[in-house]
Amino acid sequence: MRISTRFSDSIHILAFIEVYKDIKLSSDVIANSVNTSAVVIRRLMGVLRAAGLIDTKQGSAEPKLAKDPSEITLLDIYFATEGNKPIFELDKNTNPDCIVGGNIQEVLGTYYEDAKIAAKRKLNETTLEDLIETILVKQKYKNSKN
Amino acid sequence: MRISTRFSDSIHILAFIEVYKDIKLSSDVIANSVNTSAVVIRRLMGVLRAAGLIDTKQGSAEPKLAKDPSEITLLDIYFATEGNKPIFELDKNTNPDCIVGGNIQEVLGTYYEDAKIAAKRKLNETTLEDLIETILVKQKYKNSKN
């Protein structure tokens, strides 16, 4: 498949909404920052709205975060966009009549689950606020070099 | 994309080789356990050989683990099959002239890296030996119920 950038782009949208919360934000303006089409942005925003992360109103270009950025973690955004998708895929079609084939996927599932939880714990340690602060510091550094 | 089961199938192959190390193992026999074609198995075995996890000899059906199963971790197998593939995809095409678009992917990259390492540390905790023992215990449990 084409690799999915939904998670990254969704984080981008939320950060953008927060950073530019004082100006009018049409899906077109956001799309210009993410470098995609306005429809793709609106589609992702629909997902974020369904997950309770933003509030939008049809017809008006005023998306708002539904929570304080310190209350939104990368994991919240991950769940919103990817749900419970595994990060390591099992092969559910192995031969059940073989000792290995009949047991391995179930066993692997528990190991994968442990690894997935470890990754998600890390995602849960970072808030949207942390991310935005880091972005702004990085930008200051860029400016100081010119 | 279709989700890739290379990692899971490669683990399967290695476990199968170890469990049935005393009998002749053609790619056809292994394919029957993984429930795929012999060519797919040989392709994966080529990758595992290149990574130094197995030894094979063209023409003879005698694949062997190149290391003791207690010396092969799930992470070794992950690296062999997936290399340094990210588990969370960045969008490398965001607008560089925007404060958010110009900095976010680089910042996200570090957070993703932390999460990826956390997951890999977990994968590195489990050896092929552990996996096989768990499979065999699970099989014993199944048998006892009949």
Add this chain to the structure above:
DNA sequence: ATCTACTGTAATTAATCAAGTTACATCAAA
């Protein structure tokens, strides 16, 4: 009231990727 600009969403297209398949050269061993 009615433009204009915008959101929400469905349907289609195009690109990408992995497994499956076909084909065949090469090697091992009886």
Add this chain to the structure above:
DNA sequence: TTTGATGTAACTTGATTAATTACAGTAGAT
């Protein structure tokens, strides 16, 4: 030398996702 393997390249098929097209519904200014 025949049979049964491996190794690998080339092509096909299926699945997935962003991009695109189209359009109905809403908000707000004039």
